[in-house]
Amino acid sequence: MTPALIKPKPRNPVSALRLPTLPPPARSRSALRLTAAAAEGRLELQHCADCGTVQYPSRSACVTCLSHRLEWRETNGAGELISGTVLHHSNELYYRERVPLRLGTVRLDAGPALLVHLQGDCAAAPSRVRVSAHLDKSGQAVLIALPAEDTANMADDPMLREMTSDPKFRKVLVTDGKPAVGQAVAMAMVEAGADIVWVGVAEPWKQAPGFDALTKLKQIEIVPLDVTDEKSVEELAGVIGGKVDILINTAEFHRTHTVVDRGTETARAEMEVNYLGLLRLAQAFGPAMRVRAAEGSAPATAWVNLLSIHALSALPSHGTFSATKAAAFALSQNLRAEMRHAGIRVVNVFPGPIDDEWNQLVPPPKLAPVALAEAIVAALRDGIEDVYPGDVAQDIVTRFRESAKVLERELWDQ
Amino acid sequence: MSRASYEGVVIAAPVTIPYVRYSTKDAHWFLGRVLAALMKSAGIKKSRLDGLCVSSFTLFPDTAVGLTQHFGLSPRWLDHIPMGGACGVVALRRAARAVQAGDAEIVACIAGDTNHVDSFRQNLANFSRFARDAVYPFGAGGPNASFALLTSYYMNQCGIEAADFGKLCVAQRDNALMFPHALFKKPLTLDDYLNARPIADPLKLFDCVMPCAGAEGFLVMTEAEARRLDLSFARILGAIERHNAFPDDPIQLRGGWTLDCDDLYAQAGVGAADMDFVQVYDDYPVIEVMQLEDLGFCPKSEGVDFVRRNTFTVGGTLPLNTSGGQLSVGQAGAAGGYLGLTEAVRQLTGHTLGAKVEKARRGLVSGFGMVNYDRGLCSGAAILGAP
Numbered sequence: 001m002t003p004a005l006i007k008p009k010p011r012n013p014v015s016a017l018r019l020p021t022l023p024p025p026a027r028s029r030s031a032l033r034l035t036a037a038a039a040e041g042r043l044e045l046q047h048c049a050d051c052g053t054v055q056y057p058s059r060s061a062c063v064t065c066l067s068h069r070l071e072w073r074e075t076n077g078a079g080e081l082i083s084g085t086v087l088h089h090s091n092e093l094y095y096r097e098r099v100p101l102r103l104g105t106v107r108l109d110a111g112p113a114l115l116v117h118l119q120g121d122c123a124a125a126p127s128r129v130r131v132s133a134h135l136d137k138s139g140q141a142v143l144i145a146l147p148a149e150d151t152a153n154m155a156d157d158p159m160l161r162e163m164t165s166d167p168k169f170r171k172v173l174v175t176d177g178k179p180a181v182g183q184a185v186a187m188a189m190v191e192a193g194a195d196i197v198w199v200g201v202a203e204p205w206k207q208a209p210g211f212d213a214l215t216k217l218k219q220i221e222i223v224p225l226d227v228t229d230e231k232s233v234e235e236l237a238g239v240i241g242g243k244v245d246i247l248i249n250t251a252e253f254h255r256t257h258t259v260v261d262r263g264t265e266t267a268r269a270e271m272e273v274n275y276l277g278l279l280r281l282a283q284a285f286g287p288a289m290r291v292r293a294a295e296g297s298a299p300a301t302a303w304v305n306l307l308s309i310h311a312l313s314a315l316p317s318h319g320t321f322s323a324t325k326a327a328a329f330a331l332s333q334n335l336r337a338e339m340r341h342a343g344i345r346v347v348n349v350f351p352g353p354i355d356d357e358w359n360q361l362v363p364p365p366k367l368a369p370v371a372l373a374e375a376i377v378a379a380l381r382d383g384i385e386d387v388y389p390g391d392v393a394q395d396i397v398t399r400f401r402e403s404a405k406v407l408e409r410e411l412w413d414q
Numbered sequence: 415m416s417r418a419s420y421e422g423v424v425i426a427a428p429v430t431i432p433y434v435r436y437s438t439k440d441a442h443w444f445l446g447r448v449l450a451a452l453m454k455s456a457g458i459k460k461s462r463l464d465g466l467c468v469s470s471f472t473l474f475p476d477t478a479v480g481l482t483q484h485f486g487l488s489p490r491w492l493d494h495i496p497m498g499g500a501c502g503v504v505a506l507r508r509a510a511r512a513v514q515a516g517d518a519e520i521v522a523c524i525a526g527d528t529n530h531v532d533s534f535r536q537n538l539a540n541f542s543r544f545a546r547d548a549v550y551p552f553g554a555g556g557p558n559a560s561f562a563l564l565t566s567y568y569m570n571q572c573g574i575e576a577a578d579f580g581k582l583c584v585a586q587r588d589n590a591l592m593f594p595h596a597l598f599k600k601p602l603t604l605d606d607y608l609n610a611r612p613i614a615d616p617l618k619l620f621d622c623v624m625p626c627a628g629a630e631g632f633l634v635m636t637e638a639e640a641r642r643l644d645l646s647f648a649r650i651l652g653a654i655e656r657h658n659a660f661p662d663d664p665i666q667l668r669g670g671w672t673l674d675c676d677d678l679y680a681q682a683g684v685g686a687a688d689m690d691f692v693q694v695y696d697d698y699p700v701i702e703v704m705q706l707e708d709l710g711f712c713p714k715s716e717g718v719d720f721v722r723r724n725t726f727t728v729g730g731t732l733p734l735n736t737s738g739g740q741l742s743v744g745q746a747g748a749a750g751g752y753l754g755l756t757e758a759v760r761q762l763t764g765h766t767l768g769a770k771v772e773k774a775r776r777g778l779v780s781g782f783g784m785v786n787y788d789r790g791l792c793s794g795a796a797i798l799g800a801p
């Protein structure tokens with residue numbers, strides 16, 4: 001059984017910091033489809049539309065019938081581990097620091113034989129396993145076999161932890177903890193085993209129901225943070241920037257303002273929080289997190305952005321808000337590209353309407369803050385990069401992929 | 415239809431450019447040295463060459479084409495064979511047919527690679543699309559992990575033990591101690607083998623070849639031409655190749671030889687029992703056992719008994735890898751696919767550099783190469799005979 005993770009000791013400030021290295025990131029264009037599915041937590045392999053062959057590694061023609069009609073479809077990862085090894089040596093720096101390391105050959109019930117990482121609890125070959133695709137530290141998909149049944153402390157496996165960002169024993173900053181969403185996220189982090197949860201508060205005088213109860217938890221530390229104020233962001237980064245393992249940016253400003261409504265004040269205020277706030281946070285906290293990305297057993301690991309499903313396709317009735325979320329989405333993609341060199345995962349969360357005061361007039365279903373918080377915890381634990389929590393988000397992302405133009409028209413009247 | 419014979423075509427002038435662990439020279443340098451050595455050995459000018467066949471992993475961005483200009487050659491027949499451990503046998507097959515057909519008179523077959531301090535790692539990273547997509551990202555630097563998985567599977571299926579693999583490695587080291595080009599100069603004991611540091615379970619240090627730099631070459635021509643040049647030579651009695659055999663086997667337990675070995679012996683008119691020595695491809699000992707089975711030296715899955723019954727040393731029963739093989743000489747990239755051939759010709763012509771198999775009349779040389787994803791794809795074998 002995987003030994004339970006032990007709470008990491010603080011780093012000796014005199015000892016050399018272990019610098020982040022990455023597993024090999026290069027992939028063919030075709031193989032990036034494995035990454036695209038893994039980013040959302042799915043194992044997808046190439047299926048031949050003509051003969052049904054499931055194949056791996058990805059090819060440009062069907063290995064059975066040479067058809068070019070190859071479709072990436074979700075694939076059952078059940079299979080048999082037919083051989084295993086423990087690697088004691090690697091030519092890659094990243095793996096040199098991580099040997100010994102288990103690898104195996106799994107024959108999927110669906111057909112192909114896969115080279116996979118082995119979670120430590122997989123029984124010796126021959127044994128039943130299930131294969132899943134995860135993003136590794138380089139942000140590209142790799143395969144890992146898990147035992148057929150869950151085991152205790154399964155997530156504490158060192159290789160699996162390389163691919164996930166479990167909040168357990170981690171130090172988390174929730175940038176705005178006063179609204180319902182921020183409170184729910186902070187509470188979920190405490191429940192997930194976070195060591196410290198810093199909760200940012202921009203307006204200490206403001207009352208918010210439930211907030212006092214949250215502040216009584218021993219893991220919670222209230223910190224002053226106003227993302228619209230560069231000085232405030234930098235001051236906090238000066239105090240805790242070198243310790244944050246997971247940053248969850250929940251700060252959001254949301255009004256129902258359309259494009260032709262007079263005035264730019266609302267748009268400016270939304271931009272200050274939703275776009276420039278993220279930019280300020282990235283500049284103040286990003287560099288320190290990158291440096292600490294390989295430190296000990298619970299290094300800096302993830303950055304979560306609360307976006308909106310309307311970052312993909314705008315909702316005219318919430319026009320300026322949609323625009324700021326689209327801007328934040330673009331910023332976040334760039335942040336992901338820059339954090340990748342350290343292996344820090346940037347998670348984008350695209351909820352549909354949240355059940356809060358700014359969506360009063362939006363008909364149900366709406367996403368409860370607690371459900372949103374649970375989705376963030378699950379994404380961190382499962383190593384997912386793009387999260388579409390709830391029925392509305394799922395519905396809209398599916399329609400977006402079917403036809404972005406059709407969706408644009410349909411959103412006109414919502 | 416039976417395969418046409420290679421009658422009238424011979425292999426001659428085996429040359430080796432001594433191996434070094436690391437080199438600051440490039441592949442072109444090693445290939446230039448081996449070409450010059452071939453010309454010297456045959457006593458001809460390079461203008462007499464009208465065929466050239468090249469194998470190298472570290473020649474990028476050049477191919478055999480670039481080498482014609484690099485070396486000032488104007489061949490009327492040119493081939494580049496990127497088949498790693500099978501390149502020697504395949505080069506011999508291609509060149510022999512070209513000479514037989516009159517497309518070329520004298521073909522120089524050369525293989526060589528350099529080994530810079532970091533070139534091995536870089537070659538691995540760019541070896542193949544499948545390796546880049548589905549092997550390299552897992553930390554499996556090179557074929558070690560693939561062969562560890564294969565060895566582990568084979569041990570489970572066939573009951574062979576580490577000491578059996580060790581016996582092959584020790585026997586080859588005994589052979590290597592007399593071979594001047596071997597990079598490993600010290601005797602190896604079974605204890606040394608069994609107690610070596612682990613690389614990828616169950617593989618330990620002496621199961622794995624050591625990458626190095628070097629080159630090998632030979633000439634292919636008609637027997638009449640060889641006699642005119644007063645070169646000693648060996649005959650080509652039979653030769654086979656096969657690629658990506660048994661793609662549905664979930665893990666490799668057999669290679670392409672299984673499909674073609676009856677043809678090989680029929681073409682040669684001899685059987686496995688008639689071989690005075692065998693040079694098998696030895697990137698890992700499990701592959702040696704696989705070849706002995708697949709080439710009919712013993713039934714499938716009975717390699718373990720066969721290994722226990724034979725000594726494999728020169729002077730013992732079934733001399734195997736008489737120069738020491740890659741496990742003791744070193745793996746000079748694509749030259750590893752030639753090592754068995756040059757050694758076999760030396761044994762059959764009596765011009766050995768090291769241990770000599772007395773009265774050797776026939777020998778089998780086997781090649782295996784290119785772990786594209788999870789298994790070696792190319793297999794080949796040739797039976798050579800004394801004139």
Ligand SMILES: [Zn+2]
Nearest residue numbers: 048051062065
């Ligand atoms: Zn097909």
